[in-house]
Amino acid sequence: MEAIALTEAVYYILLSLDRPLHGYGIMQNAEQLSGGRVRLAAGTLYGALNTLLEKGWIKALEENGRKKEYEITELGREAVRREILRLRELLSNGEMITKGWDA
Amino acid sequence: MRRVIRKAFFIWNFREEEKWINEMSEQGLHLVDAGRFRYVFEEGEPGAYRYRLELLQNYPSHAESADYIAFMEETGAEYVDHVDRWVYFRKKAADGEFDLYSDINSRIDHVGRILTLIRILAVVEGICVVMELLAGFVGHVEAARPIAGFLACFEVLLLMGWKKVKAIHDGLVRERAIRE
Structure with missing residues (x-):
C-alpha cells in the first residue's frame, strides 16, 4: 500500500462519519471535534465526499427525505488507521528534535 | 424596492465582481437576480448576506450541478441565480462565515x-x-x-x-x- 498523507479535510470527514451524517452534520462535527479550528466549506466537502465515495472509503446510505447521509466503510477505517500511524511518527520525530531547542 | 444596475465584468474579473456584489450588500442592496451585464438588487438590511460566485463544471440544469446546488442549500446557503455556468450563492451573515472552499x-x-x-x-x-x-x-x-x-x-x-x-x-x- 502506497504511503499517502490524508488532507485535514478528509481526515476529519472520515472521523465524523463514524456515525451516519449528512453534509451539514459533517461540517458541524468537524468544527466541534477540532475545537472550532477546522471549518469545512461546502464546495470542498462536496468534492471530497464524491472522491471518497469513488474510492469506497465511505458509502451513501438510503436517502431519508432529501438529505443524503454517509458512513465510513472498512476501507475508510483502514485509511484512518494508517494515517494515525503516520501522524504518530510525525509527532514523535518532531518532539524528539524540538525538545533540545528550548534547553 | 428593487434596483436594476447595469454593469459589465470580464470573466477574469470574477474576484472583483464578487467583491462588488458584497459591497452592494454591505450598503443594503442584496442581489436577487443576475443576468448578462444586468444585476437586480433588493433593498434590505445592510450586510445581511454574504455572496459567493462560482463557475460550475456543468450548467445548473445538469443533474450533477443540481445535486451540488441541493447540497449547498442543505448547508444553509441560498442559490440566487446563474449566468451560463456561473452561479451566485448567498448565506445570511448571521449564520457565520461563508466560503465555498476551505483548502x-x-x-x-x-x-x-x-x-x-x-x-x-x-x-x-x-x-x-x-x-x-x-x-x-x-x-x-x-x-x-x-x-x-x-x-x-x-x-x-x-x-x-x-x-x-x-x-x-x-x-x-x-x-x-x-x-x-
Missing part, C-alpha cells in the same frame, strides 16, 4: 476551471481572427479587415485576462508545495 486544492480546481474557459474562448477567438485576416488580405474582402482588427483587439484582451488568472492559479500551486 488549497479545491481553490486550484476552481481557478483552473476558469482558466480552461478563458483558454477555449481565446482559441475560438483566435481562429476567427485568422479567418477574417485570410478573407481580408488573401480573399480581398475589404469589409473583413476592420472586423479582423476588432476581433484581434478582443483576442489581446482575452490573452491579458488569461495571464491574470494564470498568475492567480500559479500562485496557488506554488503555495500548495508547502501547505494544504
Whole structure:
C-alpha cells in the first residue's frame, strides 16, 4: 500500500462519519471535534465526499427525505488507521528534535 | 424596492465582481437576480448576506450541478441565480462565515476551471481572427479587415485576462508545495 498523507479535510470527514451524517452534520462535527479550528466549506466537502465515495472509503446510505447521509466503510477505517500511524511518527520525530531547542 | 444596475465584468474579473456584489450588500442592496451585464438588487438590511460566485463544471440544469446546488442549500446557503455556468450563492451573515472552499486544492480546481474557459474562448477567438485576416488580405474582402482588427483587439484582451488568472492559479500551486 502506497504511503499517502490524508488532507485535514478528509481526515476529519472520515472521523465524523463514524456515525451516519449528512453534509451539514459533517461540517458541524468537524468544527466541534477540532475545537472550532477546522471549518469545512461546502464546495470542498462536496468534492471530497464524491472522491471518497469513488474510492469506497465511505458509502451513501438510503436517502431519508432529501438529505443524503454517509458512513465510513472498512476501507475508510483502514485509511484512518494508517494515517494515525503516520501522524504518530510525525509527532514523535518532531518532539524528539524540538525538545533540545528550548534547553 | 428593487434596483436594476447595469454593469459589465470580464470573466477574469470574477474576484472583483464578487467583491462588488458584497459591497452592494454591505450598503443594503442584496442581489436577487443576475443576468448578462444586468444585476437586480433588493433593498434590505445592510450586510445581511454574504455572496459567493462560482463557475460550475456543468450548467445548473445538469443533474450533477443540481445535486451540488441541493447540497449547498442543505448547508444553509441560498442559490440566487446563474449566468451560463456561473452561479451566485448567498448565506445570511448571521449564520457565520461563508466560503465555498476551505483548502488549497479545491481553490486550484476552481481557478483552473476558469482558466480552461478563458483558454477555449481565446482559441475560438483566435481562429476567427485568422479567418477574417485570410478573407481580408488573401480573399480581398475589404469589409473583413476592420472586423479582423476588432476581433484581434478582443483576442489581446482575452490573452491579458488569461495571464491574470494564470498568475492567480500559479500562485496557488506554488503555495500548495508547502501547505494544504
